[in-house]
Amino acid sequence: MNLTQDITSSALKTDKHLENYIVLSASISVAGLTNTYFIPVKEMKPIPQAYLSAQQSGDYKGVYSYISYVGGNYVMPYGFGDSYKVGERNESVIPYNAKLDTSIKNYAYIASPDSIGEYFTSISETIKSFSTLQEKWDSYNAKKISWYAIIEALLFFMKFSMYTRSEVVNIPEPFVAPLASGGIQIEWETLFRKFHFRIPVAPTKGIEYLKIEIVDGEEVRSFETAKNIDDVFCMVSDWLLNIKIKK
Amino acid sequence: MTFPIEHIPDDDKLFRRLMPGQCKKGKISSAAFEDVDLSVDWEKYSTPQEALDRLPPHFDKQNWKVASLKAGIPRVLGQEVKHWPTNNIAHSLILGEKSFQISLALSDASEIVK
Numbered sequence: 001m002n003l004t005q006d007i008t009s010s011a012l013k014t015d016k017h018l019e020n021y022i023v024l025s026a027s028i029s030v031a032g033l034t035n036t037y038f039i040p041v042k043e044m045k046p047i048p049q050a051y052l053s054a055q056q057s058g059d060y061k062g063v064y065s066y067i068s069y070v071g072g073n074y075v076m077p078y079g080f081g082d083s084y085k086v087g088e089r090n091e092s093v094i095p096y097n098a099k100l101d102t103s104i105k106n107y108a109y110i111a112s113p114d115s116i117g118e119y120f121t122s123i124s125e126t127i128k129s130f131s132t133l134q135e136k137w138d139s140y141n142a143k144k145i146s147w148y149a150i151i152e153a154l155l156f157f158m159k160f161s162m163y164t165r166s167e168v169v170n171i172p173e174p175f176v177a178p179l180a181s182g183g184i185q186i187e188w189e190t191l192f193r194k195f196h197f198r199i200p201v202a203p204t205k206g207i208e209y210l211k212i213e214i215v216d217g218e219e220v221r222s223f224e225t226a227k228n229i230d231d232v233f234c235m236v237s238d239w240l241l242n243i244k245i246k247k
Numbered sequence: 248m249t250f251p252i253e254h255i256p257d258d259d260k261l262f263r264r265l266m267p268g269q270c271k272k273g274k275i276s277s278a279a280f281e282d283v284d285l286s287v288d289w290e291k292y293s294t295p296q297e298a299l300d301r302l303p304p305h306f307d308k309q310n311w312k313v314a315s316l317k318a319g320i321p322r323v324l325g326q327e328v329k330h331w332p333t334n335n336i337a338h339s340l341i342l343g344e345k346s347f348q349i350s351l352a353l354s355d356a357s358e359i360v361k
Contacts, residue, residue: 138282139264139303140264140282177271223346
């Protein structure tokens with residue numbers, strides 16, 4: 001199975017080997033505006049790595065949804081089966097046996113886990129383990145790690161490892177740590193450069209990041225704020241790998 | 248039992264437990280110092296070992312560590328350091344929003360003592 005093979009909802013229904021694939025993205029046309037379940041989740045096996053990104057059309061164009069199997073449930077953080085406006089987000093958990101309408105035509109792009117590589121797999125295991133942390137996991141007053149942060153982190157690394165597939169071998173795996181606020185911190189360290197950033201518990205106006213350059217053995221630090229996670233993604237690719245990514 | 252609230256001198260050490268995922272290659276990640284109300288134990292009433300021993304029993308003590316930080320450091324960074332006894336007389340707080348810059352300065356100034 002190659003990276004860009006199109007499949008339809010009927011293919012999803014009949015594909016007996018779906019558990020072998022990670023769903024990467026999908027563009028979906030939705031006829032109805034409310035209470036429309038447009039992901040054929042029921043047909044998917046409860047595999048640990050299933051992500052689906054959807055874009056609705058019409059009035060709702062531009063609203064993205066992601067789905068992930070985390071902590072025993074499919075999770076779709078940006079509104080599910082609900083009436084919502086562009087830019088409005090909420091968090092829902094879909095039980096595996098949810099009644100879903102699979103009549104809507106959809107096109108998905110799927111790839112085998114191999115094409116993502118071990119790089120993503122091992123980081124994603126760590127990130128997913130954060131979903132099992134209970135309140136006060138730091139033995140003080142830490143909050144549960146938010147679904148938003150977990151899914152944003154997973155999507156970030158999935159995208160990162162896809163865009164930079166041949167280059168990721170040149171940089172070490174990042175250090176990922178849970179934050180007491182419920183967010184996630186990510187830190188990369190190469191020989192001469194470091195990049196740290198925090199994924200917040202919910203969408204915010206800015207994402208803080210830190211760039212460090214080692215000059216003559218001394219750390220030169222610069223703290224900056226990115227508009228959103230996509231900007232951070234471009235920044236990391238440029239700073240650590242010298243890859244310019246057009247948004 | 249209630250304990251009186253005392254002033255913590257700048258040179259006194261504060262201890263904070265660190266879970267295994269908050270250290271990397273023997274260094275403390277700034278992720279460990281992000282909490283707005285950061286609980287610590289004051290050295291006047293606690294040793295690092297006692298701070299570690301206060302880990303609730305459902306945690307596996309293995310690989311947990313204790314960081315030490317002088318009380319004056321967070322104050323220089325605009326944080327408030329307060330003795331805040333609970334049933335633990337050593338309990339104190341480092342209060343204030345912790346930007347990336349502040350968290351990193353706190354982790355830079357801390358050392359693992361247990």
